[in-house]
Amino acid sequence: MTHRSDPTSSSEGTGNSRRDILTMAGLAGSALAVGAPLSAAAQRAPAARPASAASVTTSRGAIGKTRKLGALEVSSIGLGCMVGSAYFLPFPGRQRMISVIRDAVERGVTFFDTAEVYGPFTNEEVVGEALAPFRNKVAIATKFGFAFRDGKETGRNSRPDHIKQAVEGSLRRLKVDAIDLLYQHRVDPDVPIEDVAGAVKDLIQAGKVKHYGLSEPGPNTLRRAHAELPVSAVQNEYSLLERSPEGQILSICEELGIGFVPWGPLARGFLTGRFGEGTRFASDDWRSTIPRFFPDNMKGNMALFAVVDAWAKRKGITPAQFSLAWLMAQKPWIVPIPGTTDPWHLAENLGAAAVTFSTADLQQIAADLARAPVIGPRVLDPSTSANGVEARQR
Numbered sequence: 001m002t003h004r005s006d007p008t009s010s011s012e013g014t015g016n017s018r019r020d021i022l023t024m025a026g027l028a029g030s031a032l033a034v035g036a037p038l039s040a041a042a043q044r045a046p047a048a049r050p051a052s053a054a055s056v057t058t059s060r061g062a063i064g065k066t067r068k069l070g071a072l073e074v075s076s077i078g079l080g081c082m083v084g085s086a087y088f089l090p091f092p093g094r095q096r097m098i099s100v101i102r103d104a105v106e107r108g109v110t111f112f113d114t115a116e117v118y119g120p121f122t123n124e125e126v127v128g129e130a131l132a133p134f135r136n137k138v139a140i141a142t143k144f145g146f147a148f149r150d151g152k153e154t155g156r157n158s159r160p161d162h163i164k165q166a167v168e169g170s171l172r173r174l175k176v177d178a179i180d181l182l183y184q185h186r187v188d189p190d191v192p193i194e195d196v197a198g199a200v201k202d203l204i205q206a207g208k209v210k211h212y213g214l215s216e217p218g219p220n221t222l223r224r225a226h227a228e229l230p231v232s233a234v235q236n237e238y239s240l241l242e243r244s245p246e247g248q249i250l251s252i253c254e255e256l257g258i259g260f261v262p263w264g265p266l267a268r269g270f271l272t273g274r275f276g277e278g279t280r281f282a283s284d285d286w287r288s289t290i291p292r293f294f295p296d297n298m299k300g301n302m303a304l305f306a307v308v309d310a311w312a313k314r315k316g317i318t319p320a321q322f323s324l325a326w327l328m329a330q331k332p333w334i335v336p337i338p339g340t341t342d343p344w345h346l347a348e349n350l351g352a353a354a355v356t357f358s359t360a361d362l363q364q365i366a367a368d369l370a371r372a373p374v375i376g377p378r379v380l381d382p383s384t385s386a387n388g389v390e391a392r393q394r
């Protein structure tokens, strides 16, 4: 597989084969994953797991709390479904992912994230099948913005006619009459954002879309989009390892009343403590392209994880819970969407909804983080990044 230089850019990776999948965590040489779909037995939720460090977990329906993304009200933590069929290996198998998504519904999650490009197409199918019994009880977010040929993504395309065509496909695969939240996945520099917003407005008027969002927009493009059609949510990478939204985007969201959805809120697993200095990703795993996970940088970034781990211990929670709760503590209109294929991780992550911090905690955390700077760039080649792109003027 050829990796793009910017894994968070247009493709977010490409179709993965399942060969050569060996992830070594902690000590080099300890194989954690092999490259085949999980067996039927493994796809069932494990019957028991030894008590983990999670002191806060959610029982059935227990998440309870909601947050607003613009006018859209959703559970305070959502579920990122991408990991069910794209980019991180090994894939869990369709039935396992369906079971995790339904488990999330039972635990009170009402916000599910997918995209046309995940698979491509297959992740929307899995989400559509999983959520079919819960139609009208949950909100599904999906995304458009790419062109495809022979089942492969070929670049960005947000022309209005293409958007409308893409939405018909998403509606069919998701088995819904309307998409609750429709994001432009990446800004298409060749299409004025007013034309994109106009197409989404037509879709809203036709009853096919309910709310409008953008992912990784340039600041001016976000303002122009919102002037044309109210934006409910921005979805950008945001975590303790990637804090760029604190530059401009979060303040624009606050000013305009736009909600914010952090993707990669666990830094693709890094913030859970499952990686270590010896971690190596298979070449087919998207994370092998992330500079912050290259061996030397990973070693340096363990200082940041040490801060996370120390605070988690102090609060009596897990590193994943601390990382999600910290994001939620930044603004009341932030709704993280951690991705998981594991029912135990799901329960653990949702426990973050019950975690609170005092003002003194947050100040001390900020001071501790300042002593553990992030090592390594976000992407290999920022010049090809599709993050923060501005759409051309009309």
Ligand SMILES: NC(=O)c1ccc[n+]([C@@H]2O[C@H](COP(=O)([O-])OP(=O)(O)OC[C@H]3O[C@@H](n4cnc5c(N)ncnc54)[C@H](OP(=O)(O)O)[C@@H]3O)[C@@H](O)[C@H]2O)c1
Binding pocket: 012, 079, 080, 081, 082, 083, 088, 113, 114, 185, 215, 235, 236, 262, 263, 264, 265, 266, 267, 268, 269, 270, 272, 274, 320, 337, 338, 339, 340, 341, 342, 344, 345, 346, 348, 349
């Ligand atoms: N808009 C965009 O451009 C964009 C880009 C990327 C992703 N997204 C969306 O954002 C969602 C979340 O981002 P992400 O999936 O990339 O990264 P993430 O949520 O930061 O991390 C997911 C990874 O963390 C692991 N994990 C989750 N909870 C865990 C726990 N409690 N303990 C140990 N490991 C845990 C998962 O493995 P297990 O399966 O083993 O739990 C998975 O490998 C995606 O699913 C997708 O819907 C959007």
